[in-house]
Amino acid sequence: MVIPAFYFDGKTSRKHAVELTVEAGVATITGEAERQCPITELRVSERFAHAARKVTFPDGAYLEIADNNAFTELLSITGYQDSLVVRMQQNWRTSLQAAALLVIILVLGYLYLLPAASGLIADAVPESVERRIGQGALEALDQRFFSPSTLSQQQRDAIISRFGAMQPPREDAPAYRIIFRKSKIGPNAFALPSGDILLTDELVRLVDDDDALMGVLAHELGHLHQRHLMRRLIQSSAIAAAAAVVFGDASTLLASIPPVILDLKYSRDVELEADDYAIAMFKANGISMSKLARIFEKLDSGPSTYATYLSTHPASQERIARILKAQTE
Numbered sequence: 494m495v496i497p498a499f500y501f502d503g504k505t506s507r508k509h510a511v512e513l514t515v516e517a518g519v520a521t522i523t524g525e526a527e528r529q530c531p532i533t534e535l536r537v538s539e540r541f542a543h544a545a546r547k548v549t550f551p552d553g554a555y556l557e558i559a560d561n562n563a564f565t566e567l568l569s570i571t572g573y574q575d576s577l578v579v580r581m582q583q584n585w586r587t588s589l590q591a592a593a594l595l596v597i598i599l600v601l602g603y604l605y606l607l608p609a610a611s612g613l614i615a616d617a618v619p620e621s622v623e624r625r626i627g628q629g630a631l632e633a634l635d636q637r638f639f640s641p642s643t644l645s646q647q648q649r650d651a652i653i654s655r656f657g658a659m660q661p662p663r664e665d666a667p668a669y670r671i672i673f674r675k676s677k678i679g680p681n682a683f684a685l686p687s688g689d690i691l692l693t694d695e696l697v698r699l700v701d702d703d704d705a706l707m708g709v710l711a712h713e714l715g716h717l718h719q720r721h722l723m724r725r726l727i728q729s730s731a732i733a734a735a736a737a738v739v740f741g742d743a744s745t746l747l748a749s750i751p752p753v754i755l756d757l758k759y760s761r762d763v764e765l766e767a768d769d770y771a772i773a774m775f776k777a778n779g780i781s782m783s784k785l786a787r788i789f790e791k792l793d794s795g796p797s798t799y800a801t802y803l804s805t806h807p808a809s810q811e812r813i814a815r816i817l818k819a820q821t822e
Contacts, residue, residue: 494567497560500526503553513548513556513564515571520548523557532571540565623723627687634691635674642673644694649673652692656710662773667718671710673697682709683728684717704784708771711785713764715770721763768812772819782820786813 500509500522511524521529530550538547546564547558558564642649653671669688680696690713700706716722775785790813 494563494572496558496564496567498522498548498556498558500524501555501557503550503555504525508557511556513558513567513582515567518571518619528554530571537568537573562670623686626723626726627689629683630685631672631687631689631691638677639674639693640677641675642694643675644673644697652697652703652706652710659707659711659774660777661714662770662777663718665718666714669714669717684713684722686720686723688717690714690717700788702784702787704780705788707780708775708785708788711771711774712767714774715767716763718768718770719763721767725763764812765815768816772774776819780786782816786816789813789816 494514495641496513497664498511498513500511501507504507510524511522511526514523515532516522518532519529520532520535528550535549536549538549540546540561546558546561548558590727656671667688669690671690671692672692673692676693676695680693680699682690682692684690684694689712696709697706698711771785772782775782
């Protein structure tokens with residue numbers, strides 16, 4: 494079988510009209526250029542609907558096939574097969590299956606691999622980077638959403654003193670600092686990676702119960718202990734977080750943290766981890782679980798003004814029942 498083609502020597506742009514034949518495992522070209530080469534040393538390009546196929550020689554010279562259909566027939570005669578990847582690309586069913594598999598891998602990676610990796614990265618983030626992230630986030634939030642607290646210094650000191658006197662449930666409790674702010678976004682509380690636990694005036698007034706307020710702080714300390722916000726931040730900015738670990742550059746993470754906090758929705762498992770920490774802290778200090786459950790009962794049944802805290806710490810009857818059940822265990 495004779496296949497018309499054009500030969501390029503790989504050194505100049507000159508095109509040579511030639512004919513390709515294959516016999517006994519040797520490819521021969523004749524015409525304006527002549528040469529021979531074992532077919533095992535030749536490299537054949539992938540098949541495309543509207544592009545000429547190429548046959549490349551070991552020295553970089555190549556043939557541009559003029560009749561793709563005839564060349565495909567020649568390849569069949571010689572027993573040539575495209576690679577497995579190319580054959581899969583040419584099969585639409587296989588392509589769809591590969592696309593579906595890719596989607597499954599991405600979903601599983603997002604649900605399981607990314608959370609696991611975020612925990613490892615969070616543990617590797619230097620404390621200096623965490624402090625910078627927390628301080629930068631607080632500055633950004635103060636500029637847009639918070640103003641100085643209007644609670645009396647006596648009330649703030651009493652809250653800090655009361656919580657500071659409580660025994661933590663574990664010896665490796667993280668260092669923390671309670672700070673107060675008046676909020677433009679309603680009642681809320683959250684722990685920053687720097688160790689700051691931010692408590693808004695609005696939440697203090699809504700709770701209006703010292704023991705219940707200790708439950709809020711214990712819950713936030715649990716988030717801080719488990720580095721939940723840092724892990725969430727890493728999940729939402731995985732590449733930037735990895736760069737912060739490697740290069741110590743927290744600038745991208747600093748830009749990411751305010752919107753992450755405002756749109757923070759911890760998963761059920763994360764909330765239960767923080768609940769367990771608060772439960773253990775209440776048990777260690779002999780405080781009734783009903784006080785811990787009260788904050789969620791009150792917020793869950795309260796008016797829409799409570800929505801800000803609930804949006805970041807969703808309450809549920811299941812969680813309340815779980816807290817109360819811990820009283821008898």
